[in-house]
Amino acid sequence: MKNLLTIIFITVSHILISGQNRNTINCKITYLPTIRHESTSTKISKIQAKKIDSLIQLKSYKIDLNDNDLKMIKELYDKEDFQGNKIHKISELAYLTLLKEKEVTIDFDSINSFSEKSITDLISSVIDGSPFTLKVNTKNNQLTFTNNFSGIPRLKELQEYLIFYSIYNELTFCKNDNELVKNYFGRRNLMKNLIYFMEKLELY
Numbered sequence: 446m447k448n449l450l451t452i453i454f455i456t457v458s459h460i461l462i463s464g465q466n467r468n469t470i471n472c473k474i475t476y477l478p479t480i481r482h483e484s485t486s487t488k489i490s491k492i493q494a495k496k497i498d499s500l501i502q503l504k505s506y507k508i509d510l511n512d513n514d515l516k517m518i519k520e521l522y523d524k525e526d527f528q529g530n531k532i533h534k535i536s537e538l539a540y541l542t543l544l545k546e547k548e549v550t551i552d553f554d555s556i557n558s559f560s561e562k563s564i565t566d567l568i569s570s571v572i573d574g575s576p577f578t579l580k581v582n583t584k585n586n587q588l589t590f591t592n593n594f595s596g597i598p599r600l601k602e603l604q605e606y607l608i609f610y611s612i613y614n615e616l617t618f619c620k621n622d623n624e625l626v627k628n629y630f631g632r633r634n635l636m637k638n639l640i641y642f643m644e645k646l647e648l649y
Contacts, residue, residue, distance in 0.1 A: 467582055467583065467584055468488065468489045468490070468491065468493075468494045468582065468583055468584070469486050469487065469488055469489065469581070469582050470486070470487045470489060470579065470580070470581045470582075470612065470616075470618040471484070471485070471486050471487075471578075471579070471580045471581075471582075472484065472485045472486075472487070472577065472578075472579055472618050472619035472626075473577060473578045473579075474575055474576075474577045474594070474619065474623075474625075474626075475575065475576050475577070476575050477574060477575065477576070483619075483620070485618070485619055485620060487616070487617075487618040487619075489581075489583075489616060493615070493616055494583040494584065495583075496615070497581055497583055497586070497608075497612060498583055498585050498586050500608045500611055500612070501586045501588055501608060503553070503608075504552070504553055504554060505550050505551060505552045505553060506550070506551045506553070506604075506607045507548060507549070507550045507551075508548065508549050508550075508551070508635070508639065509547065509548050510543070510547045510548060510549070511547075513632075514632065514636055515543075515544060515547065517632075517633055517636045518540075518543065518544075518636055518639070518640065519544075521533055521636060521637060521640050522535065522540050522640070533640045533641070533644055534644055535640060535643045535644050535647060536647060539643055539647060543643070549639060549643075551603065551607070551642065553603075553604045556600050556601060556603055556604065556642075557601060557604075574593045574594060574595025574596065575593060575594040575595055575625055576591070576592070576593045576594075577591070577592060577593065577594055578590070578591045579591075579609055579618070581609075581612065588605065588608065589605075590602070590605035590606065590608075590609050592606070594625040594626065594628075594629045595625075597634075597637065597638055597641055598638065600642065600645055603638065603642060606638065609630065610630050610635060613626070613630040614630065
């Protein structure tokens with residue numbers, strides 16, 4: 446009888462904890478080199494949870510580019526290092542096509558098939574900075590994204606980045622006044638990731 450009551454208690458506790466974690470976005474950030482931690486949990490509505498479920502099921506992601514986006518892309522395309530070499534090495538054809546079509550569609554299956562063995566990919570998640578773990582829990586899905594607010598996602602992490610980018614721009618998570626998070630999921634950083642994606646795409 447005592448064992449049965451223990452099992453019932455553990456089961457009920459698990460259900461209660463699972464229920465508490467459902468429809469939430471958990472944000473954990475570590476600030477280096479001080480190793481200061483920051484953790485927050487944001488509750489999401491059932492309607493928001495359904496939208497997130499739809500995002501997680503997407504096979505591709507379309508980005509429509511406005512005039513300001515194209516201006517930022519031009520700045521990134523023209524940017525040079527101190528030796529006069531272009532920092533972002535995308536072809537002129539790809540650049541002009543982007544300006545003409547004013548949109549880009551990212552196919553997640555294609556990204557996941559890419560091999561990431563270049564030294565750039567291996568060090569894209571910097572050691573210093575502010576590593577983070579974001580976890581969204583809905584009734585039907587759970588998604589975790591681990592990266593660094595001072596770095597950029599690798600190709601195989603681009604899907605998670607775009608999902609959390611979409612969520613953040615409808616529902617702010619982590620602390621509202623956190624500039625690191627705002628900048629990471631801001632439009633300019635999205636354009637940087639888009640250029641990085643196009644650069645890598647042309648290598649394969």
